[in-house]
Amino acid sequence: xxxxxxxxxxxxxxxxxxPGRIIISAVSDNPKSFPxxxxxxxxxxxxxxxxxxxxRAKVLLIELSSQYSLVIHLxxxxxxxxxxxxxxxxxxxxxxxxxxxxxxxSTRVTLTFQDGSRLFFNDQRxxxxxxxxxxxxxxxxxxxxxxxxEPLELDFTWQLLWERLQRRKNTSIKAAxxxxxxxAGIGNIYADESLWDxxxxxxTLVRNVTRRDIKKLHAAIQxxxxxxxxxxxxxxKNYVDAEGRRGSYLTFANVFRREGQLCNRCGSTIxxxxxxxxxxxTCPVCQRPRN
DNA sequence: CACTTGACCTGTCCGC
DNA sequence: TGCGGACAGGTCAAGT
Numbered sequence: 001x002x003x004x005x006x007x008x009x010x011x012x013x014x015x016x017x018x019p020g021r022i023i024i025s026a027v028s029d030n031p032k033s034f035p036x037x038x039x040x041x042x043x044x045x046x047x048x049x050x051x052x053x054x055x056r057a058k059v060l061l062i063e064l065s066s067q068y069s070l071v072i073h074l075x076x077x078x079x080x081x082x083x084x085x086x087x088x089x090x091x092x093x094x095x096x097x098x099x100x101x102x103x104x105x106s107t108r109v110t111l112t113f114q115d116g117s118r119l120f121f122n123d124q125r126x127x128x129x130x131x132x133x134x135x136x137x138x139x140x141x142x143x144x145x146x147x148x149x150e151p152l153e154l155d156f157t158w159q160l161l162w163e164r165l166q167r168r169k170n171t172s173i174k175a176a177x178x179x180x181x182x183x184a185g186i187g188n189i190y191a192d193e194s195l196w197d198x199x200x201x202x203x204t205l206v207r208n209v210t211r212r213d214i215k216k217l218h219a220a221i222q223x224x225x226x227x228x229x230x231x232x233x234x235x236x237k238n239y240v241d242a243e244g245r246r247g248s249y250l251t252f253a254n255v256f257r258r259e260g261q262l263c264n265r266c267g268s269t270i271x272x273x274x275x276x277x278x279x280x281x282t283c284p285v286c287q288r289p290r291n
Numbered sequence: 292c293a294c295t296t297g298a299c300c301t302g303t304c305c306g307c
Numbered sequence: 308t309g310c311g312g313a314c315a316g317g318t319c320a321a322g323t
Contacts, residue, residue: 003316032299058317075317077301106301125300127317143318171294180318187316236316237303256316277296279314 002074004151004185005228006239006247007058010080013242015053017082018062022049022114033108033123036132044068045132057147057184061138069135077238078121078128085116097244124238148183151221156183158218165206165214173209174202175276186221189234189256192281194220196255201287202275208290227252255281
C-alpha cells in the first residue's frame with residue numbers, strides 16, 4: 001500500500017489520537033510482525049506514554065516516554081487502525097470505518113491503552129513489521145542511514161534531485177525515483193503519476209534525462225504528493241487511515257490503474273506495461289520513449 | 292559499486 | 308465450478 005502520502009495521513013491521524021495514552025499490553029500473532037525480546041516489551045513498552053508520532057520516508061515512529069520508540073513499516077498491505085473503548089463500527093453506520101470488528105484475521109499486533117482504547121496493526125501479506133527500540137538508535141537503522149531526502153521539505157530543490165540521480169545514471173528514471181536512497185517516499189503510484197505530469201517516459205535512462213526534465217519532474221513530484229496528502233492518500237485495495245477511512249487521491253489519478261481510459265491531457269489511450277519489474281501506466285503520446 | 296531478479300506472504304482475478 | 312498462474316501499493320538479499 002502505503003507510499004509517502006498514505007503514511008503521512010496515518011501519522012496525522014495517530015498524532016491526533018495517541019499522545020498521552022498509556023500502553024498496558026501488546027499482543028502479536030506472528031513473530032515476524034513484531035520481532036522483539038519479551039524483556040524489552042515488558043520493561044519499555046508497558047506503562048509507557050505515547051509522546052509523539054512522526055514519519056520518515058515510509059516509516060512511522062511512535063515515540064514513548066520510556067525513551068523507546070515503536071518503528072513501523074506497513075509495506076504493501078499494512079494498516080494501523082485506532083479504536084476507542086467500546087467503539088461500535090458495525091456495517092451500515094454512516095460514518096463507519098471500512099474495517100469491521102477488530103481484531104480480525106489479518107490483525108498481527110494489538111496494543112491496548114489504559115483507557116481501553118486499542119491500536120491494531122493489520123497486515124494481510126505479513127511483509128510489514130513493528131519494532132521496539134531505543135529512540136536514540138532509530139537513526140542508526142541501516143534503512144535510515146541510507147535513505148534519501150524528504151521530497152516535501154524546503155531543502156529538496158531540483159538541483160538536489162539532479163545530484164541524487166547521478167548515482168543511478170544507467171537505469172531507467174522510474175527505477176531511479178523508486179530507489180529510496182535517491183529520494184524518500186515515492187512508490188509505484190506516485191512514480192507513474194509524477195512521470196506523466198512531467199511528460200517523461202518511465203524507461204528513459206537517467207543519463208538521457210535533461211535538466212529541464214528534472215525541473216519538471218521535481219515540480220511534479222511535489223505537486224502529486226501534496227495533492228494526495230490533501231486527498232487522504234490513495235486507496236486501491238487495502239489502504240485506510242488511522243480511523244479506517246479510505247483516501248480519494250485515485251479519483252485524481254491521470255494514469256495509475258487507468259489503462260484503456262483516455263489521457264486527460266491529449267485524449268490518447270493509457271497503456272499498461274512493465275518497467276523496473278513493476279506494472280507501469282503511461283500515455284504513449286504525452287510520454288514518448290527516447291532510448 | 293551499479294544493476295537486476297527473486298523472495299518474502301496472502302488474496303484475488305483471469306483464462307482454460 | 309475448479310485449478311493454475313499472474314499479479315498486487317515495498318524492500319532486501321543474492322546474483323551478474
